[in-house]
Amino acid sequence: MIDEDGCIPTEESLGPLYSWFQGDDTSDNLACSSSPNAFCFFCHFVPGNSGGADADLRAHCRTLIDQKKEVHTIVSSVARIYDRDIRPMVKVVSNGVEIKAPQWSKRKIALHLITSGEFEGLFDQLQSKIFQTMILRLQEKVVRSDGSISDGPRRALLSTMREYNTFKQQWLSEGPPSKRTKR
Ligand SMILES: [Zn+2]
Numbered sequence: 064m065i066d067e068d069g070c071i072p073t074e075e076s077l078g079p080l081y082s083w084f085q086g087d088d089t090s091d092n093l094a095c096s097s098s099p100n101a102f103c104f105f106c107h108f109v110p111g112n113s114g115g116a117d118a119d120l121r122a123h124c125r126t127l128i129d130q131k132k133e134v135h136t137i138v139s140s141v142a143r144i145y146d147r148d149i150r151p152m153v154k155v156v157s158n159g160v161e162i163k164a165p166q167w168s169k170r171k172i173a174l175h176l177i178t179s180g181e182f183e184g185l186f187d188q189l190q191s192k193i194f195q196t197m198i199l200r201l202q203e204k205v206v207r208s209d210g211s212i213s214d215g216p217r218r219a220l221l222s223t224m225r226e227y228n229t230f231k232q233q234w235l236s237e238g239p240p241s242k243r244t245k246r
Contacts, residue, residue, distance in 0.1 A: 095178050103171045103174075116148070201223060202220055
């Protein structure tokens with residue numbers, strides 16, 4: 064809702080989208096590193112310190128991203144390879160206790176792929192999917208039962224299509240957002 068002055072009223076309970084520092088508590092952030100209690104193979108083993116397993120798996124992710132596979136397809140593939148080939152050999156120490164073959168949940172895999180910044184190409188593709196989904200959802204609710212077109216939803220649909228086309232044009236002319244060089 065927009066008020067008489069053309070402003071969107073704010074609610075006092077609103078918080079930041081991303082907390083850049085809250086002491087040790089960043090649990091509200093939608094980021095892999097903000098939930099350290101759940102194991103993440105990629106966060107635990109920085110590139111090169113797992114005897115090659117992480118490098119192979121990271122390369123596999125990049126290949127699937129280059130092939131424009133969807134997030135859930137990549138997550139399922141990573142989970143399958145981790146469980147089958149890597150998990151039996153992994154040992155981590157948490158609070159002084161050694162944990163053998165820790166579980167790496169699909170949710171944590173997805174969080175790492177999307178939010179870590181390590182695979183920005185996937186985030187670019189996700190933005191495109193969000194645009195496409197928004198357009199498809201918007202267009203489903205435009206026509207009234209008598210066949211006439213409702214103006215608000217029509218404008219929302221056209222506006223989103225325009226923004227998506229601008230996004231795509233920029234992608235074509237300048238490359239994906241994560242690969243653009245600063246001007
Ligand atoms: Zn992670």
